[in-house]
Amino acid sequence: MWLSRAVPVRYLRSCRRAQKPPWMKYPVVFYSDSTENKEKVAPMQETRMRDRFTLYARGGEGGSGCSSVRRSRTDRYGKPDGGNGGRGGDVILECTHAVWDFSGLQPHVKGGKAGQGTSKNRIGNRGEDKVLHVPIGTVIHLQEGEIPSQIQIDSPKDLDPWDLPGTLVDDPASEQNPEEMTPGSVEVEPEKESVARHIGTAKEVDFEDDGRDNDFDDDEGDIDQVRYNVAELTEQGQRIIIARGGEGGLGSVSATRYLRGTKFAKTARSKLRSMEEDDAEDGDNELTSIKSGSLGSEAVLILELKSIADVGLVGMPNAGKSTLLGALSRAKPRVGHYAFTTLRPNLGNVTDEDFSMTVADIPGLIKGAHQNRGLGHNFLRHIERTKVLAYVVDLASGLDGCKGVTPWEQLRDLVMELEYHEEGLSDRSSLIVANKMDENGAEERLKELERRVKGVRIYPVCAVLEEGVAELKDGLKMLVNGDCEQSEGLKLENICVD
Numbered sequence: 001m002w003l004s005r006a007v008p009v010r011y012l013r014s015c016r017r018a019q020k021p022p023w024m025k026y027p028v029v030f031y032s033d034s035t036e037n038k039e040k041v042a043p044m045q046e047t048r049m050r051d052r053f054t055l056y057a058r059g060g061e062g063g064s065g066c067s068s069v070r071r072s073r074t075d076r077y078g079k080p081d082g083g084n085g086g087r088g089g090d091v092i093l094e095c096t097h098a099v100w101d102f103s104g105l106q107p108h109v110k111g112g113k114a115g116q117g118t119s120k121n122r123i124g125n126r127g128e129d130k131v132l133h134v135p136i137g138t139v140i141h142l143q144e145g146e147i148p149s150q151i152q153i154d155s156p157k158d159l160d161p162w163d164l165p166g167t168l169v170d171d172p173a174s175e176q177n178p179e180e181m182t183p184g185s186v187e188v189e190p191e192k193e194s195v196a197r198h199i200g201t202a203k204e205v206d207f208e209d210d211g212r213d214n215d216f217d218d219d220e221g222d223i224d225q226v227r228y229n230v231a232e233l234t235e236q237g238q239r240i241i242i243a244r245g246g247e248g249g250l251g252s253v254s255a256t257r258y259l260r261g262t263k264f265a266k267t268a269r270s271k272l273r274s275m276e277e278d279d280a281e282d283g284d285n286e287l288t289s290i291k292s293g294s295l296g297s298e299a300v301l302i303l304e305l306k307s308i309a310d311v312g313l314v315g316m317p318n319a320g321k322s323t324l325l326g327a328l329s330r331a332k333p334r335v336g337h338y339a340f341t342t343l344r345p346n347l348g349n350v351t352d353e354d355f356s357m358t359v360a361d362i363p364g365l366i367k368g369a370h371q372n373r374g375l376g377h378n379f380l381r382h383i384e385r386t387k388v389l390a391y392v393v394d395l396a397s398g399l400d401g402c403k404g405v406t407p408w409e410q411l412r413d414l415v416m417e418l419e420y421h422e423e424g425l426s427d428r429s430s431l432i433v434a435n436k437m438d439e440n441g442a443e444e445r446l447k448e449l450e451r452r453v454k455g456v457r458i459y460p461v462c463a464v465l466e467e468g469v470a471e472l473k474d475g476l477k478m479l480v481n482g483d484c485e486q487s488e489g490l491k492l493e494n495i496c497v498d
């Protein structure tokens with residue numbers, strides 16, 4: 001905070017002597033009240049977009065099973081009635097329009113820990129799921145670990161009651177035939193279960209390897225290498241579990257059933273016995289490990305955002321892309337007369353009576369963008385996901401002896417940058433927007449441009465005055481719908497520069 005005006009030193013000294021604060025006479029002004037400081041606050045647009053993020057996720061630990069015996073007057077020895085521990089919470093990525101980039105994410109995320117089983121055969125609370133919201137167009141690369149689930153659009157409400165976090169229910173297995181019963185809440189193959197429960201420690205166990213389609217089983221050895229494009233989230237509401245919570249430990253009810261009746265249980269029992277014979281103490285430890293819940297799965301992911309839009313506006317800095325996006329849609333991107341006003345892709349929705357398309361204003365590309373010049377190749381990848389390219393050129397650039405790149409050179413450089421970034425990137429349906437038609441000499445420039453560039457349609461536009469925008473909308477609509485006969489990409493050989 002500041003004092004509202006300059007305070008004389010003499011007054012300050014007298015205040016100190018009298019031990020009274022100076023703001024009694026000179027009222028204080030807080031930073032936020034000061035107008036000069038208000039202007040300094042960076043607008044949202046100027047915060048750099050976070051479109052790459054490394055995330056470490058771990059499922060919550062499973063709860064321990066309860067050892068408890070219920071005795072009564074008629075039953076001296078009692079019956080086991082300890083319930084299983086709950087399942088740990090999952091870490092889930094959910095795709096939503098509500099977030100734009102990864103700036104809201106924490107680098108380390110852990111699912112909620114599950115509750116312990118209790119007497120009367122009650123399962124412990126299910127650990128709370130951590131749902132992380134990611135933008136539409138998120139691509140997942142896997143650096144370490146496995147992703148336990150396929151992408152799903154199911155609502156979490158479809159889960160069984162004992163799968164919902166925070167619910168304490170009676171063990172449904174207690175009503176089942178012991179033959180059918182499986183410990184925990186997921187189906188586990190008997191063979192694996194015996195390994196899981198009796199030999200392995202919680203971390204060594206792979207409870208989730210239940211026959212799901214998993215592409216990564218083959219390259220277990222290359223676990224340190226990044227596996228690219230493991231999954232993509234492209235629709236609102238899509239979910240993927242990236243780390244599954246650990247299974248709960250067995251309560252005394254399940255543990256006893258475990259050792260009774262089934263073929264599988266026999267193996268388990270004999271193993272336990274032999275362990276007990278070998279070393280009584282070690283045997284105890286193994287029994288304890290049956291009761292304790294397992295750890296959740298872990299994964300290190302690299303999240304990458306590739307915007308999805310029907311149309312991508314590409315052009316050199318200052319060509320007027322943001323102004324055009326504003327003219328085409330209701331989006332209000334930041335416009336400035338200096339290069340690199342746009343620091344992140346802006347999306348706008350262009351609607352007609354029966355038609356709607358998304359248009360992305362990609363930050364300006366310059367020669368050498370593929371080598372990370374200008375805003376670098378970060379934004380080139382946003383172009384990968386667009387269906388149609390609209391090359392926006394500044395017709396006034398280099399006119400009247402001013403410094404600048406001619407429109408056909410702008411086009412050549414743009415196509416080359418796209419191709420350097422990814423071969424064939426410029427092949428998709430394209431059109432050219434000849435912007436700034438209101439400038440002196442723009443008409444002649446347009447004629448020359450039409451003479452020099454062939455193969456794609458050119459739309460003369462004045463984005464500031466919104467002239468030619470309706471025709472451009474129709475052109476884009478045709479390309480997006482695929483109605484146009486001539487829907488080719490802009491080719492280098494069709495641009496005559498000399």
Ligand SMILES: Nc1nc2c(ncn2[C@@H]2O[C@H](COP(=O)(O)OP(=O)(O)OP(=O)(O)O)[C@@H](O)[C@H]2O)c(=O)[nH]1
Pocket residue numbers: 315316317318319320321322323324334335336337338339340341342343362363364365435436437438439461462463464465
């Ligand atoms: N005369 C004229 N100026 C325009 C027109 N369209 C845009 N401009 C101006 O050109 C300048 C750059 O406009 P922007 O829309 O920010 O350009 P951009 O291509 O988004 O620029 P970057 O954010 O750097 O990529 C601004 O001063 C606009 O007012 C037009 O049709 N005619």
